[in-house]
Amino acid sequence: MIRPLTRNDREAVLRLLAGTGMFTEAEIAVAEEQLDIFLTQPAQKDYDIVVVADEAGGVAGFLSWGPTPLTEGTYDLYWMAVAPNRQGRGYGKALVRWLEDRARAANGRLIVIETSSQPKYHPTRAFYLGLGYNEAARIPDFYKPGDARVIYTKELVQE
Ligand SMILES: CC(C)(COP(=O)(O)OP(=O)(O)OC[C@H]1O[C@@H](n2cnc3c(N)ncnc32)[C@H](O)[C@@H]1OP(=O)(O)O)[C@@H](O)C(=O)NCCC(=O)NCCS
Structure with a gap:
């Protein structure tokens, strides 16, 4: 059900990103750049991108993540979205x-997720809290005045 992104998924992922209504054009452009790096530079190790398929094999959602540069065992969840x-x-x-599971298998210790404090991200923040993530830091006025960067972390326990 979860598999690496392929070229055939590219348009579906961009459509679902736009369809959530959560991301600006500039944000979608950054996500698109990441998709293309993943699709055209197979040797790169910065990003891994996977999609989750629905019962019919369509792209229901995607997630991009990777090792946080210059850390030992810390991984960033960069982007994720599920079709509305x-x-x-x-x-x-x-x-x-x-x-x-993948990060743990690679001796990962810590997952870091960054999101916005805007009210429209309240459901997203509730989603991360529900999955056991804790707010580790908040940088006021980060994205723009009144819009903080909220940083969630989760320590991975080796099973
Ligand atoms: C956030 C998002 C990825 C969640 O994906 P999803 O497939 O809808 O979430 P799930 O169905 O897997 O929900 C998992 C759990 O989170 C909870 N949850 C999901 N949305 C929630 C919400 N709005 N409020 C509270 N809890 C929520 C569910 O109740 C569920 O809990 P359970 O396992 O106890 O039943 C999706 O809603 C989305 O794409 N949002 C828009 C884009 C976005 O915000 N991306 C993240 C950018 S940083």
Whole structure:
């Protein structure tokens, strides 16, 4: 159900990112750049991008993550989104659990996720809190005046 992103998924991922209504054009452009680095530079090790397929094989959601540069065992969850008509069915949780398993298997210690304090991200923050992430820091006025960067972390326990 969770597999690496392929070229055929590119448009579906961009469509679902836009479809969430959560991201600006500039943000989508940055995400697109990351998709293209992943798709065209197979030797790069900065990003890994996976999609979760629905019952019909369509792209229900995606997640990008990678080792945080200059750290030992810390991983960043960079982007994730689930198509609006697929939200609330466990796809997002499956993606995050998958990332945690992969990071743990690579001797990962810590997952870091950054998001915005805007009210529209309240459901997203509730999602991360529900998955056991804790708010580690908040940088006021980071994205713009009144819009803080909220940093969530989770320590991985080796099983
Ligand atoms: C945030 C997002 C990825 C969650 O994915 P999802 O597939 O809808 O979430 P799931 O169905 O896997 O939910 C997992 C758990 O989180 C909880 N959850 C999900 N949305 C929630 C919400 N709005 N409020 C409270 N809890 C929520 C669910 O109840 C569920 O808990 P349970 O396992 O106890 O039942 C998705 O809603 C999304 O794409 N949002 C828009 C884009 C976005 O914000 N991306 C992150 C940018 S940093």
